[in-house]
Amino acid sequence: xxxxxxxxxxxxxxxxxxxxxxxxxxxxxxxxxxxxxxxxxxxxxxxxxxxxxxxxxxxxxxxxxxxxxxxxxxxxxxxxxxxxxxxxxxxxxxxxxxxxxxxxxxxxxxxxxxxxxxxxxxxxxxxxxxxxxxxxxxxxxxxxxxxxxxxxxxxxxxxxxxxxxxxxxxxxxxxxxxxxxxxxxxxxxxxxxxxxxxxxxxxxxxxxxxxxxxxxxxxxxxxxxxxxxxxxxxxxxxxxxxxxxxxxxxxxxxxxxxxxxxxxxxxxxxxxxxxxxxxx
Amino acid sequence: xxxxxxxxxxxxxxxxxxxxxxxxxxxxxxxxxxxxxxxxxxxxxxxxxxxxxxxxxxxxxxxxxxxxxxxxxxxxxxxxxxxxxxxxxxxxxxxxxxxxxxxxxxxxxxxxxxxxxxxxxxxxxxxxxxxxxxxxxxxxxxxxxxxxxxxxxxxxxxxxxxxxxxxxxxxxxxxxxxxxxxxxxxxxxxxxxxxxxxxxxxxxxxxxxxxxxxxxxxxxxxxxxxxxxxxxxxxxxxxxxxxxxxxxxxxxxxxxxxxxxxxxxxxxxxxxxxxxxxxx
Numbered sequence: 001x002x003x004x005x006x007x008x009x010x011x012x013x014x015x016x017x018x019x020x021x022x023x024x025x026x027x028x029x030x031x032x033x034x035x036x037x038x039x040x041x042x043x044x045x046x047x048x049x050x051x052x053x054x055x056x057x058x059x060x061x062x063x064x065x066x067x068x069x070x071x072x073x074x075x076x077x078x079x080x081x082x083x084x085x086x087x088x089x090x091x092x093x094x095x096x097x098x099x100x101x102x103x104x105x106x107x108x109x110x111x112x113x114x115x116x117x118x119x120x121x122x123x124x125x126x127x128x129x130x131x132x133x134x135x136x137x138x139x140x141x142x143x144x145x146x147x148x149x150x151x152x153x154x155x156x157x158x159x160x161x162x163x164x165x166x167x168x169x170x171x172x173x174x175x176x177x178x179x180x181x182x183x184x185x186x187x188x189x190x191x192x193x194x195x196x197x198x199x200x201x202x203x204x205x206x207x208x209x210x211x212x213x214x215x216x217x218x219x220x221x222x223x224x225x226x227x228x229x230x231x232x233x234x235x236x237x238x239x240x241x242x243x244x245x246x247x248x249x250x251x252x253x254x255x256x257x258x259x260x261x262x263x264x265x266x267x268x269x270x271x272x273x274x275x276x277x278x279x280x
Numbered sequence: 281x282x283x284x285x286x287x288x289x290x291x292x293x294x295x296x297x298x299x300x301x302x303x304x305x306x307x308x309x310x311x312x313x314x315x316x317x318x319x320x321x322x323x324x325x326x327x328x329x330x331x332x333x334x335x336x337x338x339x340x341x342x343x344x345x346x347x348x349x350x351x352x353x354x355x356x357x358x359x360x361x362x363x364x365x366x367x368x369x370x371x372x373x374x375x376x377x378x379x380x381x382x383x384x385x386x387x388x389x390x391x392x393x394x395x396x397x398x399x400x401x402x403x404x405x406x407x408x409x410x411x412x413x414x415x416x417x418x419x420x421x422x423x424x425x426x427x428x429x430x431x432x433x434x435x436x437x438x439x440x441x442x443x444x445x446x447x448x449x450x451x452x453x454x455x456x457x458x459x460x461x462x463x464x465x466x467x468x469x470x471x472x473x474x475x476x477x478x479x480x481x482x483x484x485x486x487x488x489x490x491x492x493x494x495x496x497x498x499x500x501x502x503x504x505x506x507x508x509x510x511x512x513x514x515x516x517x518x519x520x521x522x523x524x525x526x527x528x529x530x531x532x533x534x535x536x537x538x539x540x541x542x543x544x545x546x547x548x549x550x551x552x553x554x555x556x557x558x559x560x
Binding site for chain 2: 121169183184191192196198204206207208216217219221232239241243249267269274275
């Protein structure tokens with residue numbers, strides 16, 4: 001694809017990083033955010049070439065528009081973005097839940113040039129201050145087409161993903177949401193609850209293990225509220241499976257069943273090592 | 281204290297690292313392990329000055345003996361170690377549960393020169409291959425005296441801890457076990473169960489968050505079996521509190537209660553940030 005001009009809608013951690021990565025690759029990047037201070041920070045940090053505080057002006061002349069807003073904002077913005085964006089441009093999002101986005105994409109007049117997206121990248125910090133061009137390097141970037149997404153659209157979106165240094169992986173939206181409930185959305189909940197568990201007096205006794213396990217708790221609450229609610233059926237299913245397994249091992253601990261406790265820990269060790277060997 | 285010669289009993293990750301740190305500080309270190317291959321590795325890697333495959337010979341002439349074995353082995357070894365070690369030497373352990381160890385220390389003829397210990401350091405790997413002298417640098421090293429531990433013993437143990445680069449913190453064994461159930465033992469269980477949750481097909485979709493959250497799952501199953509069982513009452517209490525909180529937020533997700541979900545996530549974000557600012 002010829003990607004000369006891209007517009008990033010939503011200049012938080014993901015949008016800001018995406019802008020910076022595209023700029024580094026020579027793409028001219030225009031940024032839009034409803035929060036003027038996010039746009040100012042993005043401009044000041046050089047994450048975008050120029051800002052526009054008007055959505056129509058922001059997407060005019062773009063070859064690609066990427067929505068990096070919380071899922072609820074993406075759903076709200078999509079009809080306008082589709083209406084205002086030249087039909088020659090592709091439209092992509094970067095939200096962590098795909099079924100509601102892809103369902104919305106299907107209803108758009110420009111559905112053929114639109115595709116769902118999700119970069120498996122992030123950190124516990126948020127906002128354009130935390131953005132960095134290398135955020136996507138070597139990471140999976142999932143592309144979830146709708147029934148109306150055309151092959152050229154998917155190909156162009158894959159090219160954009162490759163420009164970011166990420167690995168495009170095409171998968172159906174419903175598979176994405178089921179897998180991510182397990183690998184990302186449940187872990188977020190677990191980290192939040194664990195962070196709430198620890199008392200102020202405990203702080204001198206916190207080791208690196210707990211710090212790693214609560215890192216995700218620092219993530220943006222509004223973004224995560226949307227993710228958990230828009231994927232609630234999968235998240236609730238996975239949480240219930242998790243709780244049942246946890247109760248099982250806690251029962252073995254309570255019963256003093258050394259053999260069973262060691263058995264579960266050994267299985268967890270094998271699984272943990274396999275996970276660490278796996279790439280995202 | 282004059283610490284010229286130390287003996288490390290148990291040459292895994294903790295014992296091997298402790299030997300290496302003491303050696304770096306000019307202490308002459310003798311190592312003992314029931315597993316001859318652990319002793320060989322420790323010797324080959326220079327974690328100890330010399331090995332001894334006989335416990336009596338290993339502790340002879342030592343100024344300090346540190347037991348770095350799983351808690352069940354420590355409880356079994358303590359009477360012999362006390363009997364064989366010169367009364368001029370202090371005895372310390374490095375186990376993650378303190379009540380059963382300190383109770384055992386109180387029964388020893390040499391109880392006055394013995395004190396419980398626990399370095400808040402570790403990693404997901406185990407064995408002398410993973411040992412490194414810097415493991416304890418800047419970490420808390422808890423000292424849990426028994427009712428019979430003397431002040432000079434506590435002072436000498438603190439000096440040994442300082443030689444490792446760690447920060448000695450004195451606290452009662454039962455407080456230690458209650459706090460660590462929350463900050464270490466429950467997190468270990470949560471990581472194990474999460475690692476077991478993830479399927480092989482999920483692996484390409486694993487981001488840095490999940491990797492961090494399952495890192496602890498890689499820890500040694502035998503050591504952790506002992507920790508969980510010897511601290512079972514506290515671990516079960518903390519797990520039940522955790523499960524109840526998790527069920528509460530899962531119910532809010534299921535009910536689509538956006539306000540409550542965002543409220544919990546925001547509280548978790550504040551707690552998570554406070555945790556990351558805290559030092560161990």
